[in-house]
Amino acid sequence: DAKTTQPTSMDCAEGRAANLPCNHSTISGNEYVYWYRQIHSQGPQYIIHGLKNNETNEMASLIITEDRKSSTLILPHATLRDTAVYYCIVRVRWRDDKIIFGKGTRLHILP
Amino acid sequence: SQTIHQWPATLVQPVGSPLSLECTVEGTSNPNLYWYRQAAGRGLQLLFYSVGIGQISSEVPQNLSASRPQDRQFILSSKKLLLSDSGFYLCAWSVGRGRGTEAFFGQGTRLTVV
Numbered sequence: 001d002a003k004t005t006q007p008t009s010m011d012c013a014e015g016r017a018a019n020l021p022c023n024h025s026t027i028s029g030n031e032y033v034y035w036y037r038q039i040h041s042q043g044p045q046y047i048i049h050g051l052k053n054n055e056t057n058e059m060a061s062l063i064i065t066e067d068r069k070s071s072t073l074i075l076p077h078a079t080l081r082d083t084a085v086y087y088c089i090v091r092v093r094w095r096d097d098k099i100i101f102g103k104g105t106r107l108h109i110l111p
Numbered sequence: 112s113q114t115i116h117q118w119p120a121t122l123v124q125p126v127g128s129p130l131s132l133e134c135t136v137e138g139t140s141n142p143n144l145y146w147y148r149q150a151a152g153r154g155l156q157l158l159f160y161s162v163g164i165g166q167i168s169s170e171v172p173q174n175l176s177a178s179r180p181q182d183r184q185f186i187l188s189s190k191k192l193l194l195s196d197s198g199f200y201l202c203a204w205s206v207g208r209g210r211g212t213e214a215f216f217g218q219g220t221r222l223t224v225v
Contacts (some may be wrong), residue, residue, distance in 0.1 A: 036213075036214075041219075041221075043216030044201070046213040046215060049213060098170065099157070099214050101147075101154060102154065
């Protein structure tokens with residue numbers, strides 16, 4: 001699976017949009033971008049995934065660049081409960097295989 | 112709907128004692144199952160994953176072993192715990208049979224070896 005690069009930490013004011021970047025310059029054509037988050041002392045939670053089109057669900061939006069070498073997870077109106085570590089993972093979908101997590105981005109939502 | 116159960120939530124064990132953590136999934140068949148460990152302040156480390164009964168892949172050689180005696184049951188074991196085995200242990204599942212997708216995690220077991 002392709003490697004991802006994320007900032008170590010980010011701050012965002014409560015009520016503002018949180019934009020979390022992820023670089024995956026070696027992504028291959030059949031690899032999807034997945035986002036998870038881990039709130040302190042809990043198991044990671046799946047957020048969203050996409051291949052090349054932008055995606056939106058009730059939790060977040062995922063913007064993938066046209067060349068697919070980077071993506072941005074957007075939390076439109078961040079709340080204190082969004083404080084967590086956010087992981088970007090690139091992997092082939094529809095395959096039974098290991099899922100490897102990187103170090104992620106620690107997002108602090110500031111009151 | 113699918114649910115994943117992991118127990119116990121917390122565990123304190125002496126060095127040299129055995130360990131058995133159990134994870135079960137309900138509401139799905141032939142899931143892929145995973146065990147992860149997270150040391151204090153560190154990232155998620157994949158320990159084992161399984162695509163079927165009796166099929167275990169080990170990612171990191173260590174003092175732990177895993178077994179899958181039933182389709183939806185995944186067990187993490189150790190014969191003799193070390194201090195370095197302390198951490199947050201997480202079980203996860205994903206859809207299997209070549210339909211592997213996103214993973215869903217249990218609430219974890221916080222293990223302290225003393």
